[in-house]
Amino acid sequence: MLDHRLLLEHPDEIKHALQRRSIAISTIDALIESAELRRRSLQKAESLRAQMNEASDRMKALAASGDQAAMTQARDSLKDLKNAIKEADFQSQEHETALQKELLTIPNIPHASVPDGHDESQNRIERHIGTPRTFEFEPKAHFDIGEALGMMSFEQGAKMSGARFVVLRHWGARLERALGQFMLDSASNFGYTEIAPPLLVRSDAMQNAGQYPKFIGESFETLDREYTLIPTSEVPLANLHSGDLLSEDQLPLRYTAYTPCFRREAGAAGRDTRGLIRLHQFSKVELFSYTTPDKSMDELERLVSNAGSILEDLGLPYRVVSLCTGDLSFTSTKTYDLEVWLPSVKAYREISSCSNCTDYQARRSSIRYRPLADASKSKTQFVHSLNGSALAVGRTMVALIENYQQADGSIQIPDVLVKYLGTDRIA
RNA sequence: GGAGGAGUGGCCGAGCGGUUUAAGGCGGCGGUCUUGAAAACCGUUGUGCUGCAAGGUACCGGGGGUUCGAAUCCCUCCUCCUCCGCCA
Numbered sequence: 416m417l418d419h420r421l422l423l424e425h426p427d428e429i430k431h432a433l434q435r436r437s438i439a440i441s442t443i444d445a446l447i448e449s450a451e452l453r454r455r456s457l458q459k460a461e462s463l464r465a466q467m468n469e470a471s472d473r474m475k476a477l478a479a480s481g482d483q484a485a486m487t488q489a490r491d492s493l494k495d496l497k498n499a500i501k502e503a504d505f506q507s508q509e510h511e512t513a514l515q516k517e518l519l520t521i522p523n524i525p526h527a528s529v530p531d532g533h534d535e536s537q538n539r540i541e542r543h544i545g546t547p548r549t550f551e552f553e554p555k556a557h558f559d560i561g562e563a564l565g566m567m568s569f570e571q572g573a574k575m576s577g578a579r580f581v582v583l584r585h586w587g588a589r590l591e592r593a594l595g596q597f598m599l600d601s602a603s604n605f606g607y608t609e610i611a612p613p614l615l616v617r618s619d620a621m622q623n624a625g626q627y628p629k630f631i632g633e634s635f636e637t638l639d640r641e642y643t644l645i646p647t648s649e650v651p652l653a654n655l656h657s658g659d660l661l662s663e664d665q666l667p668l669r670y671t672a673y674t675p676c677f678r679r680e681a682g683a684a685g686r687d688t689r690g691l692i693r694l695h696q697f698s699k700v701e702l703f704s705y706t707t708p709d710k711s712m713d714e715l716e717r718l719v720s721n722a723g724s725i726l727e728d729l730g731l732p733y734r735v736v737s738l739c740t741g742d743l744s745f746t747s748t749k750t751y752d753l754e755v756w757l758p759s760v761k762a763y764r765e766i767s768s769c770s771n772c773t774d775y776q777a778r779r780s781s782i783r784y785r786p787l788a789d790a791s792k793s794k795t796q797f798v799h800s801l802n803g804s805a806l807a808v809g810r811t812m813v814a815l816i817e818n819y820q821q822a823d824g825s826i827q828i829p830d831v832l833v834k835y836l837g838t839d840r841i842a
Numbered sequence: 843g844g845a846g847g848a849g850u851g852g853c854c855g856a857g858c859g860g861u862u863u864a865a866g867g868c869g870g871c872g873g874u875c876u877u878g879a880a881a882a883c884c885g886u887u888g889u890g891c892u893g894c895a896a897g898g899u900a901c902c903g904g905g906g907g908u909u910c911g912a913a914u915c916c917c918u919c920c921u922c923c924u925c926c927g928c929c930a
Binding site for chain 2: 454457458460461462464465467468470471472473474486489490491492493494496497660661662781783785795
């Protein structure tokens, strides 16, 4: 959520920044108009209320004097004022609600370093880490290898749940567990506190995290719509401190969670229909940081390097791309995607997304801190929040199976994972 | 699911229609004392909105109502606690 005061104080900067994200000028003008309406109606209601408070003080004196006739007369004379306040309050609340509703549909402002662009083709490739292996045979797709080795069954998944579900079995199930464990241990070593959050959250939690109202319809909800199945553990982690006033010395706060994620994939019909790449349910280890505003850009680099080092430990080649304005996620000011090499398609595919949401989520869920320096002023500020995957477990299985496949159809297991999986080879 | 009880400032806790501009304590900050620190003592200390400012205004779990006036009375929702029932 943007600060509505910025709209009135720096309208041109906001217009310029949001135009980079293809927000129409007319939308922003309407927003500014709403902010002004809200301010004027609030001022009116407050000045009426000030009159009422004065009158109320006089009333108190009158009540003490015990003059019943004067009391009755004064009471009657306040009826008009009372009605005027009621009306002004109503107007003011209408304008406040309208402004909030509009603000909820506006994304975060892109950072100056984010490249302009309409879609992913204009993302900026930052660097490559690791070299794709050369195969002396034609590499197979993970689902062919996996099904042949009895690690996964899409047929069984479809029996009970339909398309985009999988049943992992034997080494497949164990590999998912081993990867999750390894990633969580890595995250702990990087200083993130492990959290096991609720997987069902209320809609206000979704809104705080920036998912609602924009992405209503992309998640699974219970029939009574009381709960939403989390589309990512970013949602519960972003709500851990909602309403809190933190002290600066508590920051940064770093959390990690290993949870299933549930997504409808509404707009993705026909894409990635085979394999583990795009399922309605997948597991992910998430990293989440709360920092002061001056540290958040450094924290974003830290997130990327933490997620990247897990790929490096697994010996998987990847590249880092900086998302362009058109590909940037709703709540983010800047996002780096980590893309892992997939031999079967001879391309890099997203396996992690690391974003700095600045104060966007913190403003929605009211997470503030009190700065230590210049305690005399003691003005509270919103924290910055950041999230990144480390990593998407399903896609990591894809990368691992494909990059470590052998000519005989077996899969070699990278050294770091052997003690978690209990074997150095799946055959 | 049924019956009770409770939610007050960063934290604990008093208040139960009009000096509440929310007592008191803890914590924080400043000071006195001290070689320094601790202890003790003195002072100070909520958040948001609005305004150039002075100021104004709201906030006692959320929302609504009664009243000239609500932390205080009523309704409703949420959360926590106790007891009963059911249950992995």
